[in-house]
Amino acid sequence: MAAEGKTMDALSQFELTPIVAGFSNSNLYMLIAGVAISALMLIGMQPRARVPGRLQSLAEVSYEFIYGLVRDQIGHEGKKFFPFVFTLFMFILFGNMLGMLPYAFTFTSHIAVTFTLALVVFVLVTAVALAIHGLHFFSYFFPEGAPKALAPLIIPIEIISYLSRVVSLSVRLFANMVAGHVMLKVFATFVVMMGSAGVLGLLGALAPLAINVALVGFEFLVAFLQAYVFAVLTCIYLHDAVHLH
Amino acid sequence: MPQLDFANPLLLTQVFWLLVIFGALYVLVSQVALPPVARMLEERATAIAADLERARALKAEADAAMAEAEREQARARAEAQAQIRATLDAAKAEAAKAEAELSTRLAAELDAAEQRIAEARARAMAAIEQVAVEAATAATGRLIGVAPDAAAARAAVGAVLAARQG
Numbered sequence: 001m002a003a004e005g006k007t008m009d010a011l012s013q014f015e016l017t018p019i020v021a022g023f024s025n026s027n028l029y030m031l032i033a034g035v036a037i038s039a040l041m042l043i044g045m046q047p048r049a050r051v052p053g054r055l056q057s058l059a060e061v062s063y064e065f066i067y068g069l070v071r072d073q074i075g076h077e078g079k080k081f082f083p084f085v086f087t088l089f090m091f092i093l094f095g096n097m098l099g100m101l102p103y104a105f106t107f108t109s110h111i112a113v114t115f116t117l118a119l120v121v122f123v124l125v126t127a128v129a130l131a132i133h134g135l136h137f138f139s140y141f142f143p144e145g146a147p148k149a150l151a152p153l154i155i156p157i158e159i160i161s162y163l164s165r166v167v168s169l170s171v172r173l174f175a176n177m178v179a180g181h182v183m184l185k186v187f188a189t190f191v192v193m194m195g196s197a198g199v200l201g202l203l204g205a206l207a208p209l210a211i212n213v214a215l216v217g218f219e220f221l222v223a224f225l226q227a228y229v230f231a232v233l234t235c236i237y238l239h240d241a242v243h244l245h
Numbered sequence: 246m247p248q249l250d251f252a253n254p255l256l257l258t259q260v261f262w263l264l265v266i267f268g269a270l271y272v273l274v275s276q277v278a279l280p281p282v283a284r285m286l287e288e289r290a291t292a293i294a295a296d297l298e299r300a301r302a303l304k305a306e307a308d309a310a311m312a313e314a315e316r317e318q319a320r321a322r323a324e325a326q327a328q329i330r331a332t333l334d335a336a337k338a339e340a341a342k343a344e345a346e347l348s349t350r351l352a353a354e355l356d357a358a359e360q361r362i363a364e365a366r367a368r369a370m371a372a373i374e375q376v377a378v379e380a381a382t383a384a385t386g387r388l389i390g391v392a393p394d395a396a397a398a399r400a401a402v403g404a405v406l407a408a409r410q411g
Contacts, residue, residue, distance in 0.1 A: 011246055011247060012247075015247045022262075023258070023262060024262075026255075027263070030266045034273075038270070038274070038278060041274065041282065045285060050289055059282060060285070063286070064286070083271065083279055087270055087271045090274075091267060091270060107263075109248070110256075110259065111248050112248065112256050112259055117263075174248070178248070
């Protein structure tokens with residue numbers, strides 16, 4: 001998949017290819033992420049040790065990290081959403097991290113995937129809000145105390161901002177992952193292109209190589225951060241749904 | 246951009262499998278994976294709290310025992326000191342009594358001795374008068390050839406002795 005000849009091909013890494021009919025490489029990595037998460041939690045908690053080992057610590061730290069997030073953001077009512085937020089965070093985190101492996105496919109770099117996840121969050125948030133507050137939920141679109149005359153302006157704006165959550169949530173993750181992987185690929189291609197251009201080129205290739213080393217570290221940060229941001233925003237939306245404002 | 250290639254049927258099947266895999270993972274995580282972690286954390290928190298509680302109780306017990314020991318020691322020390330003082334006082338009283346006894350006995354013996362000396366002296370004085378009378382009578386008889394009257398000699402000797410003793 002590297003630079004073939006002299007052409008720059010940074011996007012072919014996002015190509016969907018079927019593993020079996022209808023089941024793409026993207027889905028394969030979703031499956032791997034799901035199995036890895038389950039393995040971490042099930043095998044990690046197997047020792048049930050009072051003083052945990054490394055894997056058990058990792059499982060417990062993941063639990064407590066997301067539990068703390070849910071408790072702090074949503075409050076006491078947030079407990080029943082904890083498994084969902086945990087699954088969402090771990091799924092995105094493992095998708096991002098698996099994407100950092102060479103030759104791996106990053107399923108979070110597909111807008112269809114991130115949009116679907118954002119839509120799941122959106123539907124859940126709206127359903128929760130409707131279930132808790134009934135029709136009173138629609139008062140969310142008109143802040144209390146605002147002048148009635150401004151209603152024709154405020155209500156459309158609030159509705160648009162509510163709907164645009166899906167877009168911002170999905171595009172943020174998608175764009176971050178795509179941009180990162182394209183950059184890695186572009187600089188890696190530079191290394192190959194310059195490296196094949198004689199001694200001077202070989203020396204010149206050191207610069208993009210160094211940049212790529214830094215980028216890999218940066219991408220690991222982004223991989224964690226974006227999963228965290230997705231989870232935090234989901235919690236904030238759930239908080240809004242539970243408490244309305 | 247392959248992500249926006251909607252002609253590719255895999256784009257839609259990808260979403261289908263995403264929902265299946267994510268849904269299955271959610272069920273697995275919420276039903277199977279998370280409860281043991283929650284139980285584990287709960288169990289550990291209670292165990293730590295219980296251990297801390299036990300440690301606190303043991304410390305209180307140790308503190309009480311320590312205070313008890315200190316009190317006991319102070320009591321023992323006071324008792325010992327009182328005993329020492331009592332013994333010392335008794336010994337002093339005993340010594341004073343013995344000394345007093347000794348001094349009265351010595352005084353009595355001194356008195357008796359003085360009395361004996363006085364008696365002996367009186368006896369000696371009486372004997373000396375008799376001897377002096379006889380000596381005076383004999384001496385007078387030798388000097389003048391006439392033996393003096395016994396009563397006169399006794400009176401003269403008595404007068405001289407009385408003057409001497411004067």
